[in-house]
Amino acid sequence: MFEALEMGATGLTAQRVRMNTIANNLLNIDSIENAQGQNIPFRRRLVTFQPGSPTDPKKPGVHVAKIEEDQSPFRRVYEPGDKKHADAEGYVLHPNVNLEAEFVNMLEATRAYEANVTMMETTKSMISSSLRLLA
Amino acid sequence: MFMDHILNSGSTPLLQKMMDFTAARHDLIAENIVNISTPGYVQKDYSVANFQHRLQDRLASSQRSGNGSPRFDDIQPTLGDSNTGMLFHDRGNRSAEQMMSDLSSNALRHNLYAELLRKQFDSMKSVLSERV
Numbered sequence: 001m002f003e004a005l006e007m008g009a010t011g012l013t014a015q016r017v018r019m020n021t022i023a024n025n026l027l028n029i030d031s032i033e034n035a036q037g038q039n040i041p042f043r044r045r046l047v048t049f050q051p052g053s054p055t056d057p058k059k060p061g062v063h064v065a066k067i068e069e070d071q072s073p074f075r076r077v078y079e080p081g082d083k084k085h086a087d088a089e090g091y092v093l094h095p096n097v098n099l100e101a102e103f104v105n106m107l108e109a110t111r112a113y114e115a116n117v118t119m120m121e122t123t124k125s126m127i128s129s130s131l132r133l134l135a
Numbered sequence: 136m137f138m139d140h141i142l143n144s145g146s147t148p149l150l151q152k153m154m155d156f157t158a159a160r161h162d163l164i165a166e167n168i169v170n171i172s173t174p175g176y177v178q179k180d181y182s183v184a185n186f187q188h189r190l191q192d193r194l195a196s197s198q199r200s201g202n203g204s205p206r207f208d209d210i211q212p213t214l215g216d217s218n219t220g221m222l223f224h225d226r227g228n229r230s231a232e233q234m235m236s237d238l239s240s241n242a243l244r245h246n247l248y249a250e251l252l253r254k255q256f257d258s259m260k261s262v263l264s265e266r267v
Binding site: 001003004007008010011014015018048049050051060061062108109111112115116118119122123125126129130132133 | 154157158161162164165166168169170171172173174176231234235238239242245246249250252253256
């Protein structure tokens with residue numbers, strides 16, 4: 001049963017990484033330039049999980065396999081006043097971050113994190129009831 | 136011989152075996168829960184009914200033959216069909232509700248068996264203390 005606690009830790013770590021990535025997407029929802037000041041908007045990041053412990057994929061658990069960029073098109077917003085960023089037609093490219101989708105993902109990550117915590121609490125109660133046999 | 140008879144008779148070995156089963160099943164349910172967001176992950180579970188039937192059969196056959204206390208060491212849990220019928224677009228069949236209800240029911244069973252076993256040990260202790 002101690003294995004379940006280790007597994008729970010891998011689940012918590014994976015969900016935290018997912019939450020950090022969602023937070024990064026939300027923070028950059030209006031970043032229309034990259035770090036070098038070029039006219040390239042921020043691309044949304046996606047986290048992909050795979051079964052298996054991060055240290056040994058043969059062991060049960062979960063780990064973050066990759067964090068990749070979402071290749072969907074950028075949002076085009078009509079802002080002719082922004083001479084620096086607008087194209088010839090007056091459209092400015094904005095990050096492909098969708099606020100609603102990020103909120104839904106955030107809720108899912110929170111619930112998954114809570115499920116892991118509940119599982120670890122249950123594991124602790126089972127271990128302590130087994131240990132009471134010694135007393 | 137005396138201690139072996141006390142520890143391996145009655146419901147004690149059966150309770151021990153059920154506790155082993157619930158502990159093993161808990162690890163499997165934990166694996167399902169940590170993979171709740173993993174694309175393509177298919178839930179796994181041990182069949183409780185199948186395991187209990189095999190224990191019951193062993194108990195009944197040993198009672199019929201009158202060979203004394205039955206042994207359950209060779210009875211191992213087997214993976215059951217955990218297909219919930221719901222398949223996500225990523226080919227996974229994860230069901231948070233089923234996982235959490237399995238988790239709590241399995242933990243309750245485990246705690247119940249542990250408590251029953253503890254009561255048995257307490258009875259043994261009181262009997263032994265009377266003898267000395």
